[in-house]
Amino acid sequence: MAAAEAERPSVTGRHISRKYDEALEDVRTSVLEMGGVVEEQISRSLAALAAFDSEIGERVVRDDYKINRLEVQIDEECTRIIALRQPAASDLRLVIAIIKTITDLERMGDEAEKIGRTAVRLAGNAPRRMRYAGVRNLGRHVQQMVHQALDAFARLDVEAAVAIAREDKMVDLEYAACMRELVTYMMEDPRRISEVLDMIWCARALERIADHAKNIGEYIVFLVKGKDIRHTSLEHKELQAQSEV
Amino acid sequence: MAAAEAERPSVTGRHISRKYDEALEDVRTSVLEMGGVVEEQISRSLAALAAFDSEIGERVVRDDYKINRLEVQIDEECTRIIALRQPAASDLRLVIAIIKTITDLERMGDEAEKIGRTAVRLAGNAPRRMRYAGVRNLGRHVQQMVHQALDAFARLDVEAAVAIAREDKMVDLEYAACMRELVTYMMEDPRRISEVLDMIWCARALERIADHAKNIGEYIVFLVKGKDIRHTSLEHKELQAQSEV
Numbered sequence: 441m442a443a444a445e446a447e448r449p450s451v452t453g454r455h456i457s458r459k460y461d462e463a464l465e466d467v468r469t470s471v472l473e474m475g476g477v478v479e480e481q482i483s484r485s486l487a488a489l490a491a492f493d494s495e496i497g498e499r500v501v502r503d504d505y506k507i508n509r510l511e512v513q514i515d516e517e518c519t520r521i522i523a524l525r526q527p528a529a530s531d532l533r534l535v536i537a538i539i540k541t542i543t544d545l546e547r548m549g550d551e552a553e554k555i556g557r558t559a560v561r562l563a564g565n566a567p568r569r570m571r572y573a574g575v576r577n578l579g580r581h582v583q584q585m586v587h588q589a590l591d592a593f594a595r596l597d598v599e600a601a602v603a604i605a606r607e608d609k610m611v612d613l614e615y616a617a618c619m620r621e622l623v624t625y626m627m628e629d630p631r632r633i634s635e636v637l638d639m640i641w642c643a644r645a646l647e648r649i650a651d652h653a654k655n656i657g658e659y660i661v662f663l664v665k666g667k668d669i670r671h672t673s674l675e676h677k678e679l680q681a682q683s684e685v
Numbered sequence: 686m687a688a689a690e691a692e693r694p695s696v697t698g699r700h701i702s703r704k705y706d707e708a709l710e711d712v713r714t715s716v717l718e719m720g721g722v723v724e725e726q727i728s729r730s731l732a733a734l735a736a737f738d739s740e741i742g743e744r745v746v747r748d749d750y751k752i753n754r755l756e757v758q759i760d761e762e763c764t765r766i767i768a769l770r771q772p773a774a775s776d777l778r779l780v781i782a783i784i785k786t787i788t789d790l791e792r793m794g795d796e797a798e799k800i801g802r803t804a805v806r807l808a809g810n811a812p813r814r815m816r817y818a819g820v821r822n823l824g825r826h827v828q829q830m831v832h833q834a835l836d837a838f839a840r841l842d843v844e845a846a847v848a849i850a851r852e853d854k855m856v857d858l859e860y861a862a863c864m865r866e867l868v869t870y871m872m873e874d875p876r877r878i879s880e881v882l883d884m885i886w887c888a889r890a891l892e893r894i895a896d897h898a899k900n901i902g903e904y905i906v907f908l909v910k911g912k913d914i915r916h917t918s919l920e921h922k923e924l925q926a927q928s929e930v
Contacts (some may be wrong), residue, residue, distance in 0.1 A: 508916035
């Protein structure tokens with residue numbers, strides 16, 4: 441995030457009140473901070489799962505409160521800005537995009553917590569971890585996507601935001617392949633059904649994290665372009681992103 | 686909803702501008718309309734699943750656009766109100782609660798769509814439908830919870846909103862029991878793993894719908910009491926609801 445943060449432009453321009461500019465910048469910085477914590481939680485939960493490490497898994501579960509706390513704090517900052525500053529046009533879009541973004545970030549945190557819990561549960565079993573390469577690859581891909589989404593938010597980069605929707609399609613395909621693989625393990629050895637089911641939940645959690653990243657991409661387009669591209673096809677999104685503001 | 690709608694009080698009181706009052710009432714009515722469509726979609730998806738009826742299932746998938754359209758429309762209404770009316774205090778809380786509520790309603794619709802898709806997929810298999818009583822009971826319970834949430838929203842009833850969090854705990858227990866039952870089916874007959882997995886996804890979708898209903902309950906408390914009760918324990922929520930405004 442550091443590189444992206446350094447060069448991030450101000451969408452809001454300059455206001456007569458320097459305090460207003462600062463308030464908007466502060467809340468954007470808070471969102472990036474929250475994003476950083478979420479990235480760390482996802483990364484730790486995947487490490488816990490790869491090694492069936494209950495200690496790291498428990499830490500992920502314990503640290504989820506940090507994300508929740510940031511969500512409530514940012515929500516309050518946004519409410520205060522709307523009430524005190526009565527933002528218009530692009531400032532208002534920024535605040536609304538932030539209110540939506542932090543909901544998705546918080547839910548990503550919940551999914552990471554679930555993966556952490558699963559790692560704790562599996563740690564006792566010492567299962568055959570070599571088998572789950574599919575879930576691990578999916579995890580790496582999803583991590584990348586979350587990073588892209590936060591980077592696009594930091595730079596308010598519409599093209600990068602639209603690219604995330606494209607990436608989400610790839611993740612969906614990868615997830616489907618991963619699921620097929622996991623089902624065959626269950627069929628081969630019904631005694632492992634519970635264990636494989638746990639890995640299926642993790643794959644599902646990763647797919648959901650990717651969905652949330654995609655949502656954030658859509659808020660960025662809404663924010664910068666003033667257009668709502670949710671519920672439109674990918675081709676349409678690309679066209680919208682290319683069109684003049 | 687009809688009875689609840691008739692007696693719903695105005696949280697916003699009267700403004701100097703009658704148009705402003707009307708705009709706030711209109712957007713609340715739109716949310717209830719959206720809620721009605723979501724309830725119908727959930728109800729149909731469960732009917733499709735109970736009878737493995739591909740026709741009803743396809744209709745659910747086809748009709749999801751109605752929910753998406755309402756979400757975008759209400760979002761725009763809210764943005765317009767903030768920009769034109771610069772709402773303060775409880776009005777602002779109402780608008781923010783609505784922006785959050787419709788996101789949860791839209792995601793409920795997505796889960797109903799998933800159940801509809803599963804019903805279509807299973808329709809060809811003609812599986813032993815008697816076995817899935819657990820999922821059907823869970824479905825009834827979740828439907829009830831969604832109705833309670835919308836009712837609490839319509840009447841801005843904080844006690845009813847807190848009761849939803851209590852109900853969600855019950856749904857979680859029911860879901861866990863249902864999952865245990867489904868896993869035993871897989872173990873008994875590994876050839877049915879794919880089919881049972883489909884039912885597991887449906888149970889999961891129902892559990893998520895209940896979560897979204899719980900979220901809506903939390904927004905109602907925030908709206909009426911001006912307190913953010915997310916991420917607090919159930920006992921704490923009850924205390925908050927009882928406390929003086």
